Structures are given as structure tokens and as C-alpha cells.
Amino acid sequence: MTLVKKTPTIQDVARFANVSTATVSRALSSPERVSEQTRARISEAVRVTGYTPNQSARSLRQRTARTILVALPDIGNSFFSVILDAVEREAASRGYGVLVANRFPRMDSGLRMRDYFLSNRVDGLLLLDGSVDLEQLMMLTGDPTPVPLIVACEEIPNAPFHTVKTDNGYAAERATRHLIDLGHRRIGHIRGPDGNVLTAEREQGYARAMQAAGLPICPEWVLAGGFEMEAGRAAAGRFISIADRPTAIFAANDESAVGFISGLRQHGLDCPDDVSVVGFDDLVLAAHIWPPLTTMRQPRAALGRIAAGALIDLIEGERRSRVPMHMVLSSEMIVRGTTARPPAPTAPASLSPALVVR
Amino acid sequence: MTLVKKTPTIQDVARFANVSTATVSRALSSPERVSEQTRARISEAVRVTGYTPNQSARSLRQRTARTILVALPDIGNSFFSVILDAVEREAASRGYGVLVANRFPRMDSGLRMRDYFLSNRVDGLLLLDGSVDLEQLMMLTGDPTPVPLIVACEEIPNAPFHTVKTDNGYAAERATRHLIDLGHRRIGHIRGPDGNVLTAEREQGYARAMQAAGLPICPEWVLAGGFEMEAGRAAAGRFISIADRPTAIFAANDESAVGFISGLRQHGLDCPDDVSVVGFDDLVLAAHIWPPLTTMRQPRAALGRIAAGALIDLIEGERRSRVPMHMVLSSEMIVRGTTARPPAPTAPASLSPALVVR
DNA sequence: GAAACCTCTGCAATCGATTGCATTAGTTTC
């Protein structure tokens, strides 16, 4: 009843199987080095005692934590949490645990980033946030790089890190072209947050597509925004007061697109009848608002899986490539209900019977 | 250049400060036991060497990981990720790391739940998922409980665990009453997933409110659903074919409410003009769709913070209360745009000027 | 049939911190 069973150690297994602890250890980590009979006795002993290796002891000896640290700007954001999901699964399948550090840039209280490494709690860092202090980061990686590191989603310009990301510029071009193909001529853009790499890449893609089609961009069509819904809604407020306003908008991501559409409605405009909208990301949400959102799908699960896999390869690899590796995944255009041909240019809507029928 | 600096150990600090490692250890963990001068020399030495305690060594010796494991059904779901955010912050502020185990119930490949404990990787478990195999869980906790465990959000019926949750039943009652107060008489409900405790609690709250108001519940008004958007949309398909259909719906959560509203639109019905809808949770999304969703706000951040705090208290506490502790947080009614007075009962809408104005 | 070579196993050091016990020096008590 009050008998407290201690968790079994390798000693217990060794005693039970009548071998030394060294043999038990070898039987578990490199079975081919142990004779078949002994191996059988040991696995029986493991079964009976219910032995599980103590990770702390192993970490101490091998200087390895079998854990990766994922640093992200906002777990609460579903864009990241789906990636985290994929990361967690890939890591688990390779025997690694996942520690999360949220709100990375501001993370200076409590356990600090460096400490995670120095204290041997983690073996590698997966950075899902490009807006990080480069200097601070370089301190971690030093030369020769002691810290396996992969930057995913975003990219830190001119920094020698391995990256996994999607083809943001091209995808933005593709999204804009979709609007052009539908017949839109005045096309606007809601920007991401200032100073973010993705913001720049997507805006440039938009500009390239417009230029390629020989269409002008009026500066006031490019609205300040951000990656949150609220930013999109605020942009809608400014949008409606544009004199000769666009008939279509390419938003920097799905959240701002959703907020924008909601803001349009609030001001009495409809989507897609009055304004077509394309988003970016393809959040689960995108398919389930009304009308369903046309967007560029980022392969988030693949991204998480690949990034985690690459990080673990890096951790386990003997030699670390000095040349940073860049992986680019491609996005996919998902056409749904928020894009349509532009409204008839001049005549008032009264011509259309659809409005009456409701 | 090729000089590989080893990470400093307590030995290095001891040598530098000219004391034994024992003294360094004490200076760091119980400073009052070391003379002021020595303490000063040691902190100087720590500063110079850049020492950080090796967590593996500490864990091994103290049988403590300073890490908690958070098991959740779906990180990708923003409901959970906001909670995880709060948990992570609370844990970090108390010097704990957070390991995540996603899709808990199915987690049998890779690292298994038990192993996390037996291998001494984590000190406690925060369970955000009630639909877990009780037997399997009891194996973990045994008697006397070796594993500090807190169940948050959901509750495992008849299981002797500490819980932190919100007042689901009461909140559901409150949400339904809001609809009744607006004048609705035929009020339906979209249920959560079968077999979930929350599903039952919310449905019962709905039923209580109806009963208290002397209103009947027609069985076909209670629609099968789930906690995903898709479930809400599917429910809308069945909803429209109800003969004498409700003028209002209380959905089991925000996601199903959003999917439902989207489905209504798809079938030519409007919210709130034709059907009022109340959700549950108050996701960020709720305020940003159009019309903004009326819902019951669950204090998710507080819930995560409190649960994590309680778990760490449990881990660090000398004695573990044998009596399970139940904490209940209260929800808040947030009235937005998806609820309105019911449409005029008989006359066709042509009477109402509002419809023409748009 | 001696030398060389495997295969399998055990011994014991090691990873880096914590902590029970012992020791030294200084202080208080009667």
C-alpha cells in the first residue's frame, strides 16, 4: 500500500538479466553488438521491470537533450499553430520532444534563449520569426556554429542561416494575376506589418504582376495593414474613402482579408459584388467564412514537417554544412467565392435583376 | 579561430573563485548559506565565465526536470493555442519549460506518454483534453499519486483529478436566456461532438434555460454538430429543411457558429435577420467576422495561467492534497451583431421598411 | 600451431551538479 516503487534503472535490468549495465546499454542502442541470447534475456528483463531510460542521465553523458526549441511570435495565431502541429509530429516520430518559446522577440524574462542552449536543455532551434535581433542570434551561433538553427517561414536578410519558406513573391504575383485575369484593372494591396520580410516580398510580387500587365499602381491603393484581422478592418475604413477606388484587393494574409471583408460589409459594400478580395495562407477559416475566401495556400504542414526534419538532420549530422541551405516550397492558388469579375464600370446597379430578387 | 570553447561548468567557476563546487552550488541556490565576500567572488566568477547550470546534471541529481508536459487534442485549433500561450508564459516566469504533446488521445507512436514521466523528462502533466482513456491515465497517477496532474477545460467524470474549467452549464444557460430575452421562442442548439463532457454540459444548460422560460424543445431543433467549422456548416444544411424551424440557435462553440452562419448564407438565409446565432468561446475571430458574433467569452488566458500555476504548485508543494481541487472560472456574455429580435412572425417582410433601405 | 583477428562482455571512468557529513574557526554561555 504505502510501498513506493522506485522507477527501475538500468541497474535493475542488468541484475535481472544477469549481465552488466554496459551490456544492457549496448543491447538497447546497438543490438548487433550483443549476442542473440543475451539480447533476448535483456528484452525480457526490460519488459518485466518496465524500464525506460532516464533521459537526464543520458543527456548528461551524451551532451544531447533530444529536444528542440521552437520559437514563435504568437502561438495564439492559427497560422503558426498548424505549423507547430506538424513540427511536433515530425519531432515525436524521430524521438524528439518540442519545447515552445512564445513571443520570441520579447523573451527576456524567465528562462532566456541562450540559457536553453547553455543549460543543455535543447539541441537545436527552429525559428518561426524573422523579426529577431540578428546580433543576439549570432551570439548563439558563433563560429564554428555550435547551435543547429533553422529559420522557417520568414528569412533574416543577409544572415547565414538555413531557411525553409514558401515562394512568397511568386505567390503574390500569382494572386494578383488572378484578379487581373478576371478583368480587374484597379487593384489595391493591403500590406503586412512594416519591417517584415514577408511584407516586402508580397508587395513586390503584387507590383511585378501589375507591371507585367501594364497596369498602373496608384500609391493610395496600397494600404497600410498588418497580419491581424483588426488591421484588415481598419484598412477597410480607409479604403472606402478613396476617390477612384480599386475593384479588387490583394491582402497580405487571410486574417487581414477577413477583417477587410468584414469592414467592407460594415460600410455597406459587398464582396465580391463590389470588391473582390484575395488572401494569403489558406487558414482553415478561409473555407468557412461566407463567401469562402479565395487565397494562396501555403503548405503549412509540409513546411513544419520539413523544417523540423531538417533541423534534426542538422543536429544528428556529423558535419554541418557551412553553406546555408535554402528550401522553397510552392504555394497553390485556391479560387473560392470572394473573387469575381469587376462590377459593370458605369451604369448603376438598378439594371441588374439579381438585386431585386435577393 | 578553431579554438572550440567548451561551455563552462561549475568546476570552472569554482576554480576561478577559489572555492569548492559545493560552495558555488550553495551560493547559487541558497545564498544565505554563504558569506557575503565569497558570494561576491562567486557571482563575479559566474559573470566572467558565463556559466549556466547544466540542466541535465541538475535533473539527474534532483530527479526533477523543471518542465511540464501539456497534452492537447489539437494545437492547430486557436482555442487551445491561446491557452497554450498563457501556460507557456506562466511556466516560463516560474522557470519551467513547456513540452507539448499534440493529438493526445492518439499518441502512441514515438515517445509515449508514460515514457515522458518514467524517463524523467517532465515533472507534471497538464491535460487539456477530457476524452482520454481513464484507465491509461490512472496507470500514470497510481496511488499514492506520483504524477502531478491537472485537467483543464474539460473534466473527466468521476476521476479524482484536480480541475480548472469554466462554468459551461451556467454559461450555456445564460446564452440561451439572451435569445429568450430578445423574444425568440423557437430556439435550437448545435451540439458539440458526441461523448464530450462539454457537449453534455452545454446542452443541459440550454435545456435548463428553455425549461425555466416554459419553452418547449422540439427534438429536431437539437442538431448534431461538433467543434469544427465544418460541423456547423453541415448543421445548416439540415437546419433549413426543418419544417417549423427555430428563429435562433445556440451553437456549442464559435467555430460551429461561424460555419453555421456561413452555411445559412449559402442557403440564402441571413443572420441575424432570419436567424439569430450565439456562439461560445469568444475566439479572436468572433469579433472580426460580419456580423460580429455574439458569444460567451471563456477566460482562456486566465484559465491557462491558473492551470499552469496550480500544476507547478503541485509539483513543488511538499504535500499533495488527496482531495481533488476544482476551480471554476466564470464566462462573460458578449453581445454583438449576430443576435436580434426574431423576424415578424407571419406577415411577409415587405411590410418592413428596413429591408428596402438595405 | 603460433599469430592475428573476431565476437561478446565486463570494469570503471565519466558527464556536471547537489548534498550529507565532517571540519575549521570564531562566538557565546555559564
Added chain:
DNA sequence: GAAACTAATGCAATCGATTGCAGAGGTTTC
């Protein structure tokens, strides 16, 4: 001024696994 404390520190064992080295026994090679 001896006994009894107290404060500050060091010694060395300990946590549990891994691994370099070496030895025992057997097999192959020439």
C-alpha cells in the same frame, strides 16, 4: 576558560546512463 554553539566551507558520494579499454574465448590464416 572549557563547553556548546554557530557559520562557512570542503570532501566525496551520488544520480543513471554511456563508452574506451581490456580480457576471455573462439575462429581463421599461413
